[in-house]
Amino acid sequence: MRKTGKPFSPMIFRLVGLFALVAMILSIVGSTENANFTSGLVNTKTQVGLVLYLVAWIGVCGLFILVASRSQSIEDGEHRLLLAVGISLPLILVRLIYSFIYSFGHKAQFNMLTGNVTIQLVMSVLEEIVIVLVCLGIGLTLQVRPSAEYTHQSSVSSRGQDSVELESATLQGQTPKPRQYQRPKRRGGPISRLVMFAVDEINERRR
Template sequence: MAVDYRNGVSILILIFYLPALAIAILLTIRHGFGRSAGWRFMIIFTLARILSACFQLATINQPKNVSLYVGYSVLIGIAVSPLELVAFGLLSRITASINKYHQTLVTARHLQLAELLNIVGIILSIVGGVDSGEDYQKTGRYLPQTLTKVGLGLFIASFVAIMATAAILSLSISHAEPGEKRILLAVAVSLPLLLVRLIYASIYTFGKSSDFSALSGSVTILLCMALLEEIAIVLVYEGVGLTLRKVIKQDVATGEQNRPFQRCSG
């Protein structure tokens, strides 16, 4: 099988995400593995994108290997979850920063519950993707299962939670520490991009439009409504992450307990 349009897009994905993975690892080492950092989820996302591209390119030499197509489709579908978890991590950090000086309606527990919805969604999506793969082996058609639909519904609920949290925190953003306000701006910029990505997934999962199938649909639609949006989000998140100071554990604990501290100038 020759390299076609879809495979060419996969090559471009590899070119972008290999250095993006390196930056994600750097950010994770710099900011830590804690939930309030969230960068470990960027590692998961970039790995998922690299693996999905590798699966797609592997079909050049193994065009009849069903497992490669199923793995590609599942990774395309669930990768939006880690991006949302990165957003929750960023929101957790800005929440801790604001709560040092001003009590907001958002607490760490609220964000934990929203993250739990997302994690349940990714589990259901994986199980649903495996079930779809079994049907694909039997019928040659890859159709979304009920569990996949429920999982996507939880991703949509997570998006609503991110949007609502960002809106609530914007009312108190003036109380954030210097240099931290850009975090909320980064999340706000990512919201329209995440919305387009979820619309792409929803049209196929709920409407079953063949053009929106990541496995066999239009590559141009996939590129313009999913892959480019994800790349833009990664650029925004990692770009902001590289500019943020390292938060020590004492700072995080202080923010969660909402103890009164004098504002620093740095």
């Protein structure tokens, strides 16, 4: 969405991510609290986690539709990300259905530990493998974005002020003092600022 300068609010993505994060925490806690592995690690917390996973999946589908409707605003070369999400969503739904059938339907064939191996392979394992391969494959084909170049451009007002100072100093017979160099403001995280600070120090010493 950088072409239009009107991106979606980051709060939408954070909200969907929050549902997925809470679902993951509940699933892990529920699985570790259940000491009976033969029951398939199913309890109230894991069931609530599955419901939240489904809510997060619906949220991702909504975001996918919104972003796809503005696909012309996506930068060139990044449309393949939509393809990765579009392929992954149906596979994730099949994986969720597999978990829902056993967690809420209590079907022994869908037990991850003692259930039917063929069903687990077709509805769980293969989906996870394909999703990982698709995301990795498309991610590796994306071009690396060039790093931002930091250049200092003097404004028209500063140039005019420099010329006025030079003229006044010449008329008074004084040697004009060089204008003190002001470092441009840097944007970015602490690591990038530290790197640019070191670059500025090296440039000043060369002068």
